[in-house]
Amino acid sequence: MERIDIHPTHTFQTYKLRMGRAFPFGATAVPGGVNFAVFSRFATACTLVLFRKGEREPMIEIPFRDEFRIGNVFTMIVFDLDFENTEYGFRMEGPFLPEQGQRFDPNCILLDPYAKAIAGRDIWGETPDWSDPYQHRARFVYDDFDWEDDRPLELPLEDLVIYEMHVRSFTRDPSSGVKHPGTYAAIRDKIPYLKSLGVNCVELLPIFEFDEFENSRPHPERDEMLYQYWGYSTVGFFAPKAGYAATSRFGMQVDEVKTLIKEFHKNGIEVFLDVVFNHTAEGNEYGPTISFRGIDNKTYYMLTPEGYYFNFSGCGNTLNCNNPVVRGMVLDCLRYWAAEYHIDGFRFDLAAVLGRDPFGAPMVNPPLLETLAFDPILAKCKLIAEAWDAGGLYQVGTFPAYGRWAEWNGKYRDDLRKFLKGEAGLAGAMAQRIQGSPDLYSGRGTGASINFITAHDGFTLADLVSYNEKHNYANGENNNDGANDNESWNCGWEGPTEDPAINALRRRQMKNAMAMLMVSQGVPMLLMGDEVGRTQQGNNNTYCQDNELNWFDWKLVDTNADFLRFVQQCTAFRKAHPVLRKADHLRNQDYAGTGYADISWHGTRAWNADWSSQSRVLAFMLDGAHVHGDIPRDDYIYVAMNMHWDMHGFELPQLPGGRQWYISANTSMPSPEDFWEPGNEPRLENQREFLVGPRSVVILVGR
Amino acid sequence: MDVNIRSIDDITVVAIEGALDAATAPIAQQQLLPLATAGCRILLDLTGVPYMSSAGLRMLLSTYRQLSGKDGRIVLVGVAEEIQDTMSVTGFINFFTLRATPEEGIAALKG
Numbered sequence: 001m002e003r004i005d006i007h008p009t010h011t012f013q014t015y016k017l018r019m020g021r022a023f024p025f026g027a028t029a030v031p032g033g034v035n036f037a038v039f040s041r042f043a044t045a046c047t048l049v050l051f052r053k054g055e056r057e058p059m060i061e062i063p064f065r066d067e068f069r070i071g072n073v074f075t076m077i078v079f080d081l082d083f084e085n086t087e088y089g090f091r092m093e094g095p096f097l098p099e100q101g102q103r104f105d106p107n108c109i110l111l112d113p114y115a116k117a118i119a120g121r122d123i124w125g126e127t128p129d130w131s132d133p134y135q136h137r138a139r140f141v142y143d144d145f146d147w148e149d150d151r152p153l154e155l156p157l158e159d160l161v162i163y164e165m166h167v168r169s170f171t172r173d174p175s176s177g178v179k180h181p182g183t184y185a186a187i188r189d190k191i192p193y194l195k196s197l198g199v200n201c202v203e204l205l206p207i208f209e210f211d212e213f214e215n216s217r218p219h220p221e222r223d224e225m226l227y228q229y230w231g232y233s234t235v236g237f238f239a240p241k242a243g244y245a246a247t248s249r250f251g252m253q254v255d256e257v258k259t260l261i262k263e264f265h266k267n268g269i270e271v272f273l274d275v276v277f278n279h280t281a282e283g284n285e286y287g288p289t290i291s292f293r294g295i296d297n298k299t300y301y302m303l304t305p306e307g308y309y310f311n312f313s314g315c316g317n318t319l320n321c322n323n324p325v326v327r328g329m330v331l332d333c334l335r336y337w338a339a340e341y342h343i344d345g346f347r348f349d350l351a352a353v354l355g356r357d358p359f360g361a362p363m364v365n366p367p368l369l370e371t372l373a374f375d376p377i378l379a380k381c382k383l384i385a386e387a388w389d390a391g392g393l394y395q396v397g398t399f400p401a402y403g404r405w406a407e408w409n410g411k412y413r414d415d416l417r418k419f420l421k422g423e424a425g426l427a428g429a430m431a432q433r434i435q436g437s438p439d440l441y442s443g444r445g446t447g448a449s450i451n452f453i454t455a456h457d458g459f460t461l462a463d464l465v466s467y468n469e470k471h472n473y474a475n476g477e478n479n480n481d482g483a484n485d486n487e488s489w490n491c492g493w494e495g496p497t498e499d500p501a502i503n504a505l506r507r508r509q510m511k512n513a514m515a516m517l518m519v520s521q522g523v524p525m526l527l528m529g530d531e532v533g534r535t536q537q538g539n540n541n542t543y544c545q546d547n548e549l550n551w552f553d554w555k556l557v558d559t560n561a562d563f564l565r566f567v568q569q570c571t572a573f574r575k576a577h578p579v580l581r582k583a584d585h586l587r588n589q590d591y592a593g594t595g596y597a598d599i600s601w602h603g604t605r606a607w608n609a610d611w612s613s614q615s616r617v618l619a620f621m622l623d624g625a626h627v628h629g630d631i632p633r634d635d636y637i638y639v640a641m642n643m644h645w646d647m648h649g650f651e652l653p654q655l656p657g658g659r660q661w662y663i664s665a666n667t668s669m670p671s672p673e674d675f676w677e678p679g680n681e682p683r684l685e686n687q688r689e690f691l692v693g694p695r696s697v698v699i700l701v702g703r
Numbered sequence: 704m705d706v707n708i709r710s711i712d713d714i715t716v717v718a719i720e721g722a723l724d725a726a727t728a729p730i731a732q733q734q735l736l737p738l739a740t741a742g743c744r745i746l747l748d749l750t751g752v753p754y755m756s757s758a759g760l761r762m763l764l765s766t767y768r769q770l771s772g773k774d775g776r777i778v779l780v781g782v783a784e785e786i787q788d789t790m791s792v793t794g795f796i797n798f799f800t801l802r803a804t805p806e807e808g809i810a811a812l813k814g
Contacts, residue, residue: 084725084756185792246792252757259794
């Protein structure tokens with residue numbers, strides 16, 4: 001039977017209209033037309049502005065009739081629109097009283113906060129027409145993607161090995177050899193590489209539409225531009241970055257991203273998004289009016305009593321996340337990506353902001369974080385907080401978790417770096433980090449701790465062992481940007497060197513770092529390219545560099561094949577040993593009746609760890625009998641970490657029942673003897689002691 | 704955009720001439736749908752299609768779903784390289800059998 005609401009009830013010039021539906025917000029295909037719904041608490045009137053694709057002048061401006069408004073939502077159905085070739089925006093009328101937080105300006109054409117696709121920056125780096133009054137242009141999308149039987153993988157969190165990557169950087173370099181460099185499509189071509197690396201989760205740096213031309217400027221030394229390259233500055237929360245798509249000129253980025261995710265899932269790899277809800281691309285009062293500022297400034301932003309923008313993000317403004325309307329938008333956004341794009345998890349940039357009230361004060365029970373934790377659609381999604389913000393709120397270990405939230409463990413990174421470079425007195429802290437940081441996450445399980453040594457912020461692994469200081473002059477900010485407390489060590493020379501001893505030490509330090517990361521309880525995260533020794537030439541804040549400082553150089557896969565092999569062996573070892581991936585924290589007790597605790601602590605003498613302020617060594621043994629119920633018992637695993645510059649003999653704990661020690665890894669050895677294939681590990685001649693080289697990690701298995 | 708339909712043995716050959724976009728795809732679909740009978744075999748000749756938008760690709764996939772619900776089969780021939788590339792990047796290609804020429808397409812449908 002024909003629906004009644006396919007018939008127009010009103011007209012405006014030649015356009016046929018009908019009252020719309022208030023839900024869902026945004027532009028939605030309905031029989032015969034498109035439903036528009038947009039919220040503004042303080043706007044006195046709203047006009048729908050329609051364009052033919054890419055045209056500067058609107059084809060029509062249709063005021064929302066007063067009787068089409070429900071509450072604070074302007075609604076309208078417009079019939080017979082060309083779904084593929086129309087762009088839309090809004091004009092809002094209302095008071096312009098900045099000291100009261102009101103900044104309405106009907107001269108601005110405003111982007112729909114719920115726009116599902118955004119044109120205007122379709123081709124990465126193509127200079128926009130700055131005279132165009134509507135820069136970021138909302139489009140309609142088809143939401144009928146054929147997922148077949150795909151759905152999010154729901155892998156146990158503690159089984160993940162996360163790979164943090166930037167869409168464009170991964171394949172932009174010509175050495176990638178792909179058809180569409182720098183795109184979502186190209187990542188698909190590299191899935192076999194990711195599988196061979198042993199990662200089962202990719203975490204994409206922001207892919208919500210952003211403007212690479214935000215604060216773009218000439219490179220201080222070269223004939224190229226500095227961009228908003230990483231994308232931590234959202235223009236639209238519901239639209240994938242069009243400039244990352246091979247098919248954006250056909251407006252098919254939505255299908256391209258979904259196809260990538262479907263392909264990842266087919267290969268057993270989850271997809272996390274790095275999401276930026278702490279601020280938007282509109283900046284402070286001097287920034288552009290793109291969307292939120294013109295639609296409802298006072299609702300969307302945290303404002304001082306004088307109407308200025310609070311800046312807890314360090315980026316000019318702060319999204320007012322605990323206003324109920326904004327909270328609703330964040331929830332709608334995450335639900336959309338989880339349900340429509342089958343996203344497996346989210347990492348929240350500067351998530352401490354999300355726990356601040358509308359006046360900036362941290363809350364005990366932040367409604368947004370609670371809402372996300374208990375949401376039915378997000379129920380199986382991993383939620384990961386970067387548990388600090390630029391306003392000085394540091395919540396690692398205390399982030400409101402509701403039994404659901406995991407955290408980027410900044411203390412893991414810091415302690416491991418200090419231990420790695422030979423700082424004394426870290427044995428006690430390392431014992432916590434190795435165990436999944438129960439000192440921080442007691443009762444929350446190992447999955448609460450995302451363990452990492454490097455991430456997009458800061459040095460790469462190769463630079464961590466090659467530079468004492470940051471070298472950020474290429475960013476054009478006189479080396480004032482980026483962190484100063486890197487806990488890095490250059491191994492005796494700042495930057496590249498021909499000295500074989502230094503280079504050998506650097507390589508060993510990189511192996512030490514990887515080995516310790518992969519034998520830690522919790523969830524390891526690798527930074528893209530660290531597995532092949534990617535360098536940023538000492539730049540620890542490459543947010544603006546669209547060049548080899550960020551691009552993955554695929555030639556390194558060959559030139560650093562030995563280190564890549566080591567990393568592959570590390571992930572394979574972790575996968576082969578469930579006792580490294582326990583969901584609950586270790587208890588330091590025997591609850592399997594073996595006479596050995598699940599984890600025991602050792603030093604140069606067995607059963608005698610040196611916890612002193614002078615200690616630079618630590619060893620531990622895991623008893624593989626202490627794994628979950630139906631899993632067959634795992635091996636004993638013994639790990640000796642000697643971060644001292646001298647060689648030390650480590651007395652080995654004796655194994656029960658005639659079991660023997662076999663050598664899996666020794667970072668002192670050249671490849672391939674630095675990591676033996678599972679099943680081929682040589683039995684140790686000397687079962688009582690192992691000589692661990694200077695600054696080296698040794699892994700033994702007992703079976 | 705024109706749709707020409709003829710039969711070769713028990714195979715229906717549908718040749719489309721012109722771009723398939725939001726305006727033309729629904730018209731093409733109206734002509735294709737009656738052909739989707741039980742066990743039908745359709746050769747869709749796209750040699751004359753220089754451009755296919757999102758709506759065009761969706762029309763193809765929708766037709767495929769109609770057919771496979773009735774144990775029908777469809778083979779695409781003469782798909783321009785750029786369209787093939789877009790189909791590949793957006794995943795549409797995974798649902799279809801593609802052949803270079805009508806002869807190869809007919810062989811695939813008979814095989």
